[in-house]
Amino acid sequence: MPDYSFLQYIDSRLLFGFSFSSEGNILASHIVECAIVEAVKSVQMGAAERILGHPWILNAQNVRLKYFEEMAQQVQTGDNEWALKHFANPRAAITTWFENCIESEESMEQYREKKFLPVYKEKLEALKNGILNETSCENAISVAKEYILNSLEKDYTCSQDLSKAKASDFQHFKHAFEDELKSTKEPQLPTFKPLLSSQRVSQRLGCTEYCKWCGALCWGEFGHAENAGDLAKHNSSHQIGGLHGISYHGTRHLVVTKCDERKDESFVLFGAKKENGDREFRMTWNEAKAHEFYKDWNYIKHYKSEFNDLMTWFFIKLNTDIAKELDLKPPLPDEMAGVKMDSTLADILATIRTAIAAEDDG
Numbered sequence: 001m002p003d004y005s006f007l008q009y010i011d012s013r014l015l016f017g018f019s020f021s022s023e024g025n026i027l028a029s030h031i032v033e034c035a036i037v038e039a040v041k042s043v044q045m046g047a048a049e050r051i052l053g054h055p056w057i058l059n060a061q062n063v064r065l066k067y068f069e070e071m072a073q074q075v076q077t078g079d080n081e082w083a084l085k086h087f088a089n090p091r092a093a094i095t096t097w098f099e100n101c102i103e104s105e106e107s108m109e110q111y112r113e114k115k116f117l118p119v120y121k122e123k124l125e126a127l128k129n130g131i132l133n134e135t136s137c138e139n140a141i142s143v144a145k146e147y148i149l150n151s152l153e154k155d156y157t158c159s160q161d162l163s164k165a166k167a168s169d170f171q172h173f174k175h176a177f178e179d180e181l182k183s184t185k186e187p188q189l190p191t192f193k194p195l196l197s198s199q200r201v202s203q204r205l206g207c208t209e210y211c212k213w214c215g216a217l218c219w220g221e222f223g224h225a226e227n228a229g230d231l232a233k234h235n236s237s238h239q240i241g242g243l244h245g246i247s248y249h250g251t252r253h254l255v256v257t258k259c260d261e262r263k264d265e266s267f268v269l270f271g272a273k274k275e276n277g278d279r280e281f282r283m284t285w286n287e288a289k290a291h292e293f294y295k296d297w298n299y300i301k302h303y304k305s306e307f308n309d310l311m312t313w314f315f316i317k318l319n320t321d322i323a324k325e326l327d328l329k330p331p332l333p334d335e336m337a338g339v340k341m342d343s344t345l346a347d348i349l350a351t352i353r354t355a356i357a358a359e360d361d362g
Helices: 006-016 020-052 060-076 081-088 090-104 108-132 137-152 167-183 197-205 285-289 309-325 345-360
Strands: 267-274 281-282
Touching: 020 108, 020 137, 020 167, 020 197, 060 081, 060 090, 060 197, 060 309, 060 345, 081 090, 081 309, 090 108, 090 197, 108 137, 108 167, 137 167, 267 285, 281 285, 309 345
Parallel strands: none
Antiparallel strands: 267 281
């Protein structure tokens, strides 16, 4: 982003001295900066509106449908790399995918390139007219100072006594101002912030925290953890713990239990590993849910269950690779026998679409 430098300021003072012509020259450079800043804001907002108009980004469940559908189709072809990365670190995987999707959708880069210069010229013309339409130096410089404060967030100090300005001073100011604008080259395409930096866009992804036990993504709204009390707690359709690499201590077999199905009296181990291989903490599941590490989550069945079958499908397809990736063992055969999925992937995805459409219409 161009910035009016101290050297430019010195050059202007050497050329015009401390005069109203100098003020016009200096302010023109600042107004060019303002026009660039405002053009970037406008184009960025237009890009956000453009992406938000797509049906798949209507809400978090539509986003996740697209995400898991594309992932499942890769797994279906035998390519498990993306899925393995997701179940190891869901937040990083879905955030990276989401950013790539919105930036590549209908070529956001080309959209920005096409829109920036025309919008910049419109902004510059509007700012210029807002200043030159005033009838005195005092009013014109006051308007310019407001533009600079709003766009650049800095104060401009005029070196002249505006109360003593004459009509001829205003003419000198305007001529220098316009001459500087005319001689200014068109700016290069600036660097735009990622669309994900817009909260209006990022909130469509929903909360991206995931259960530390099973790896299921939270179904809460974006930023809900900043609320007080139960509203801050994360909620999820908990999935088979083995998807996130949870295994039995000792045997190292992946578990097939979901967090909301685990018996309260069963024991769990977690925390730092000791020299003897044990973990720092050993307690009942009921106690663990209230532990400082895990009390920010609810571990009851969630009403959003449309993705449950898909997560089971993923576990059936991936459990061997997950175990290999983490130097663990696949689930015990007797336990894995209870993990069944009669529906095809196409049927599972169709059921999810129907459920989401019903919620969106409702």
